[in-house]
Amino acid sequence: MRLEGTLRAPGTLSAFWVLLGMQLARARRSWRQYIIVSSAMPSGIAILLRAMTSHPGEALALQIISGNVVLSVAITAIAMLAQQVAWMRQNRTFDYYHTLPVPNFAVILAILVAYLLFALPGIAVVLTVGALFYGVHLVISPGILPAILGTGVALSGIGALLGIASRDGELAGLTGNLVMMAVLFLGIIPSGRLPLPLVALSDILPSTYGVRLLLHLLTGQASPYVWLVDGLMLLFFSVVLFFAVERLSYRVG
Amino acid sequence: MLAFEIRHLHKTYGHDVRANDGLDFSIETGEVFGILGPNGAGKSTLVQQMVGLCVPTSGEIRLQGQPIRPHDRRVRRLVGYLAQRPLALYDLRAREAVVATGRLRGLGRPEAEREADALLREIGLKDRQDRLVGNLSGGEHRLVGMATALIGSPPVLILDEPTNELDPVARRRVWDMLMRRRSEGTTIILVTHNVLEAERVVGRVAIMARGRIVAIGTPGELKERLHAQVRLEVALRDGVPQAEDWLGAGRQIGERRWSLTLGRDRLGEAFRRLADPETSAEIDDLRIASPSLEDVYLAYHGEEEREDAP
Ligand SMILES: Nc1ncnc2c1ncn2[C@@H]1O[C@H](COP(=O)(O)OP(=O)(O)O)[C@@H](O)[C@H]1O
Ligand SMILES: [Mg+2]
Numbered sequence: 001m002r003l004e005g006t007l008r009a010p011g012t013l014s015a016f017w018v019l020l021g022m023q024l025a026r027a028r029r030s031w032r033q034y035i036i037v038s039s040a041m042p043s044g045i046a047i048l049l050r051a052m053t054s055h056p057g058e059a060l061a062l063q064i065i066s067g068n069v070v071l072s073v074a075i076t077a078i079a080m081l082a083q084q085v086a087w088m089r090q091n092r093t094f095d096y097y098h099t100l101p102v103p104n105f106a107v108i109l110a111i112l113v114a115y116l117l118f119a120l121p122g123i124a125v126v127l128t129v130g131a132l133f134y135g136v137h138l139v140i141s142p143g144i145l146p147a148i149l150g151t152g153v154a155l156s157g158i159g160a161l162l163g164i165a166s167r168d169g170e171l172a173g174l175t176g177n178l179v180m181m182a183v184l185f186l187g188i189i190p191s192g193r194l195p196l197p198l199v200a201l202s203d204i205l206p207s208t209y210g211v212r213l214l215l216h217l218l219t220g221q222a223s224p225y226v227w228l229v230d231g232l233m234l235l236f237f238s239v240v241l242f243f244a245v246e247r248l249s250y251r252v253g
Numbered sequence: 254m255l256a257f258e259i260r261h262l263h264k265t266y267g268h269d270v271r272a273n274d275g276l277d278f279s280i281e282t283g284e285v286f287g288i289l290g291p292n293g294a295g296k297s298t299l300v301q302q303m304v305g306l307c308v309p310t311s312g313e314i315r316l317q318g319q320p321i322r323p324h325d326r327r328v329r330r331l332v333g334y335l336a337q338r339p340l341a342l343y344d345l346r347a348r349e350a351v352v353a354t355g356r357l358r359g360l361g362r363p364e365a366e367r368e369a370d371a372l373l374r375e376i377g378l379k380d381r382q383d384r385l386v387g388n389l390s391g392g393e394h395r396l397v398g399m400a401t402a403l404i405g406s407p408p409v410l411i412l413d414e415p416t417n418e419l420d421p422v423a424r425r426r427v428w429d430m431l432m433r434r435r436s437e438g439t440t441i442i443l444v445t446h447n448v449l450e451a452e453r454v455v456g457r458v459a460i461m462a463r464g465r466i467v468a469i470g471t472p473g474e475l476k477e478r479l480h481a482q483v484r485l486e487v488a489l490r491d492g493v494p495q496a497e498d499w500l501g502a503g504r505q506i507g508e509r510r511w512s513l514t515l516g517r518d519r520l521g522e523a524f525r526r527l528a529d530p531e532t533s534a535e536i537d538d539l540r541i542a543s544p545s546l547e548d549v550y551l552a553y554h555g556e557e558e559r560e561d562a563p
Contacts (some may be wrong), residue, residue, distance in 0.1 A: 008330065008358060008359030008360070008405070009326075009329075009330055009358070009359045010356060010357060010358070010359045014356070015356075015357060018353050018356045018357055019357070021353070022342065022344075022345060022353050025344040025345050025349070026344045028344070029344070088341070091338070091341045092336065092338050092341060093341035093342075095306050095336060095338075096336070096340065096341055096342070097357075098305075098306060098324055098329075099304050099305075099306065099328075099329055099332070099334040100329055100354065100357045100358060101326065101329040101330045101357070101358060101359065102357050104324075250324065252305070252306060252307055252308050252323040252324065253266075253307050253308070
């Protein structure tokens with residue numbers, strides 16, 4: 001008679017580390033592909049745009065570099081994660097986690113953080129390529145880390161929601177790519193040059209705030225005001241999207 | 254004490270798929286309870302509700318007297334669950350998957366590693382523990398799932414077809430493991446098709462068909478209901494044409510092996526036929542036995558099918 005037996009459960013933090021390790025195991029076989037996928041397109045676009053403009057001013061250069069850094073995040077956090085989550089739902093991975101004594105938010109956080117980490121090498125490549133080809137001096141400050149973290153969590157929230165809403169991995173991949181395109185266009189084109197409906201769209205995309213914050217950080221001009229506006233917006237999107245994913249992945253039939 | 258109480262349980266998918274159609278039974282702490290039944294009978298639906306992965310349309314499930322809710326925290330701490338679908342952790346090595354699951358049940362790393370090693374040895378996977386789960390064969394994959402259900406020694410196990418896809422050696426190992434857990438007092442609820450093997454392990458069984466329980470009791474009690482019957486197993490010699498006239502009424506269980514379940518009143522007639530020199534020359538082997546759990550299962554299954562007929 002041992003029903004009272006072991007009523008154990010891990011602490012939230014140690015559960016998170018275990019869950020993160022389980023997610024990162026994906027990269028063991030495919031880290032090379034992850035680096036290539038998350039850096040090739042943004043670096044390529046940065047180089048292409050440099051080749052097409054004879055004398056890009058520093059402002060444009062920084063816009064292009066920041067936009068492509070965020071694109072690099074979007075590739076793993078939206079396109080790849082949407083497919084992964086759709087696949088996890090299809091093969092019932094969430095059921096496995098939901099029968100273990102771990103909080104669902106630790107499960108979701110581990111997934112989002114893992115896909116953010118997968119983007120880091122790509123970000124480093126894009127920054128290097130940008131600095132080399134545009135000949136601009138980039139200020140690398142510690143503030144970049146929370147800016148990328150906020151952008152990453154918000155964008156992977158979008159990716160995970162697409163995965164949850166899609167019938168299968170293929171559909172999730174397609175919609176993920178579509179949203180990624182939006183992030184790309186709206187991130188690189190300065191909002192002053194956008195037609196009005198697209199300005200509205202860019203206002204509701206968290207990547208817009210990520211690009212703006214990054215732009216200020218890379219020029220060393222991130223004032224408390226910038227942090228207050230763009231930083232808070234990123235925080236807001238991260239929290240809202242995170243809990244939406246947490247709730248929706250937890251529904252039962 | 255009662256482990257599970259299931260009251261007036263109904264589960265309908267969509268408008269008309271009545272997967273569970275009024276289930277009422279309970280399971281004692283320390284009991285090994287088998288759930289048998291044909292495909293689509295509603296067995297997986299039942300156990301998914303017992304672990305909180307799926308919500309009853311109406312009715313109630315209690316664990317230790319308390320109703321369970323979706324994703325119930327008590328259930329997650331008390332129950333080790335093996336789903337019918339294969340474990341999804343494709344990117345982990347077998348041992349990593351078992352260790353990680355142990356840690357997610359609250360074991361420290363050294364403890365989880367020690368338990369995982371013992372389990373992998375017990376289940377016969379020690380030599381394949383460093384393969385990726387995604388590269389394992391169906392049966393090996395199932396065994397890793399079994400080890401993840403057992404790590405941390407949860408006091409209740411709910412196993413949906415644990416011996417599916419396993420070779421005879423692995424099947425035997427799994428049944429032995431369950432016997433050991435039973436003697437330690439673990440409550441075990443298992444869905445299975447291996448009726449003959451389950452008979453060794455289960456204390457009580459429920460036979461399900463079309464969302465209902467058609468029979469419930471100990472294997473002995475269920476067999477008692479067929480007590481007026483005797484099972485005759487006949488194997489014919491090579492090259493002998495099938496004795497259609499009387500073996501045709503039975504069930505073919507091998508290439509030339511037949512099983513006949515006869516009322517005791519018809520036994521005399523059967524023996525006269527067997528004693529006939531012409532017939533006995535055709536017979537290679539003959540066995541008389543009391544009905545097995547499988548016969549009980551097939552008897553109920555047969556009844557259900559006849560009810561289905563127009
Ligand atoms: N998620 C679902 N949606 C719709 N129908 C389902 C679902 N799951 C199971 N069913 C149906 O419910 C019935 C019982 O299924 P299940 O519980 O899996 O049976 P068993 O495990 O006994 O083979 C079947 O007819 C099956 O097709
Ligand atoms: Mg089933």
